[in-house]
Amino acid sequence: MTAEGAAADVGIDWGLKRVGVAVRIFGVVVPQEPILNPSRSRLVARLREIAGEHGPGRVVLGYPLAASGNRVPLCDKVDALAEYLRKQGFEVHLQRETGTTLEARELRGSHRRDGRTDSLAATIVLKRFLGMA
Numbered sequence: 001m002t003a004e005g006a007a008a009d010v011g012i013d014w015g016l017k018r019v020g021v022a023v024r025i026f027g028v029v030v031p032q033e034p035i036l037n038p039s040r041s042r043l044v045a046r047l048r049e050i051a052g053e054h055g056p057g058r059v060v061l062g063y064p065l066a067a068s069g070n071r072v073p074l075c076d077k078v079d080a081l082a083e084y085l086r087k088q089g090f091e092v093h094l095q096r097e098t099g100t101t102l103e104a105r106e107l108r109g110s111h112r113r114d115g116r117t118d119s120l121a122a123t124i125v126l127k128r129f130l131g132m133a
Helices: 040-054 074-087 100-108 116-130
Strands: 009-013 018-025 028-031 058-063 091-096
Touching: 009 040, 009 116, 018 040, 018 116, 028 116, 040 074, 058 074, 058 116, 074 091, 091 116, 100 116
Parallel strands: 009 058, 058 091
Antiparallel strands: 009 018, 018 028
């Protein structure tokens, strides 16, 4: 169901084993079910599903810079993912994600690797991009 005038911005915490997902709808950022065993096609399918339900919005990818601000090896994969998503028609932005997983673990009070922490990290990434954190 698409709400009139609504658009859902989506925060993504991309990882090789899990992808955290968060959505902003009407000013509220909410963590979503993570994508386990991720692939580009599964991510695109989820983004299209969210756009179909809530209207198209921006995709904000967490950008994994080191605390020093230097690039890390995963940056190349995120750059390639961003380009791929743009070619699929999505408006993509990169947002530094330094410290989001640690912050999400503290908020959750858990170090479990079930993907929920990744979705909380995606929430923090999206809030930072929107100036809400």
